[in-house]
Amino acid sequence: MKIIRIGFLALCLMMTLSSVAYANISYPDLSDVTGVSVSLVNQDPYPAIAGDIVDIYLGIENIGGESAGNLVVELEPEYPFTLVTGEPAVQNIGTIKSYQKDNYMKIITYTIKVDSDASAGSYDITVKYYEPGDSLVTEKSIRIDVKNKEMAEIIHIDKTNLVPGKQNSLKFTINNVGNAPLKDMTFSWVNEDKIILPVGSDNTKYIKSVDIGESVELDYQVIADYNADPGLYELKLFLFYDDPITYEEKEISTIAGINVGGVTDFYVALSDSSGSETTFSVANIGSNPAYSVSVIVPRQNGWQVSGPNSVIIGNLNKGDYTVASFNIISTQQMTDLQDQDIRTVDVQDITRQESNGLIIQIAYTDTIGERKVIEKEVAIIGPKDIGSEMPSGITGSFETYKWYILGFIILITGFVLYNKYRKRKLIDPQFKIKDLYRKFNENRGR
DSSP: HHHHHHHHHHHHHHHHHHHHHHHHOOOOOOOTTTOOOEEEEEESSEEETTTTTEEEEEEEEEEEEEEEEEEEEEEEOOOOOOOOOOSEEEEEEEETTTTTTGGGGGEEEEEEEEOOTTOSSSEEEEEEEEOOOOSSSEEEEEEEEEEEOOOOEEEEEEOOOOOOOOOEEEEEEEOSSSSOEEEEEEEEOOTTTEEESSSSSSEEEEEEEOTTTOOOEEEEEEEEEEEESSSEEEEEEEEEEETTTTTEEEEEEEEEEEEEEEOOOOOEEEEEEEETTEEEEEEESSSEEEEEEEOOOOOOOTESSSSEEEEEEEEEEEEEEEEEEEEEEEGEEEEEETTSSSOOTTSSSSSOOOOOOOEEEEEEEEESSOOOEEEEEEOOOOOSSSSOOOOTTHHHHHHHHHHHHHHHHHHHHHHHHHHHHHHHHHHHOOOOHHHHHHHHHHHHHH
């Protein structure tokens, strides 16, 4: 019981000492002066957006016992803020009564614009307030929070032409052209014709972030349908990202054109050679048709053309083939054809073949209207295979078996001589080989 009483007395003593100490704290007496203060009450939007307009609300209070008459408030905006056109910097507030504060404060509004190039952050703006005729001017800085506007654009597609049936790399470049980082983005594309499709992945990619002024490249492996008709196909592009200010998902959608078609390829082979006329087979082995096709034998070392060196064969769809004939001769037979009208070949031309290959050019117009030229080398077995009267295969056969024929002739001759020597030896045992040789010379002399 004594312990409780002692504790109660100690508590009372502490409360008494605290009351005495609090009573001794001195506060300025504002009962006979004005105590005007200005503060930022609100801003709309919050935070302000670079490049946009923001309304700021200033609260004016008087915590003094004297009224403030004809109070003037003046706003002095600095970068990145400017007053909108027609907005006055000076506002006459009138009288602020004594102790007019809290819920009774007077609120005024300024409309200002934020520079579009402003970086995200907090910026100070100066407010002055004074009474007309009074030399005392009070300044105060209030702070405005600014955020950047997010903006992205798909600025580049690296490939605008796809060859049907062939896998290609298709790259999209997304650029951040705003003044704030872009985060948590999702990019996708779709071809509603289903002619162009992604390979090895789906059509959606996630991007964590892209800084201000930076870009990101998205790579897809795609294939255009082999049976697709040549032409321009539409891609729809979508970019989604989260707005860090409103926390809402924003969408950018646009379209791009991809051409399916373009170039093709050819196979050229020696088909026939009769006299000086040589025929070549030309096949379109690519994925696209070729228009206005011409076959050309360009000037080259080792070969010359008598007559036209180009033949127009028209259009070739994929898988089709045709033939083209030329009067071609190897320069090894030129000595036999001096009187013929032969197309002159510049001997200074650098040969593109050290073998017996013949260069053939295929000129054509592709499906996007561009003129293309493809070179092919046609293998020729020997220089006499073109422009020679000898039937095909005879020259090659003789070259292959001539040593066998020569050996066979030597063998037969030796066999005949041996039989003659043997017969003479039976008649005359003294007969020798040199006698056979002498007898051969005597017979030849007669």
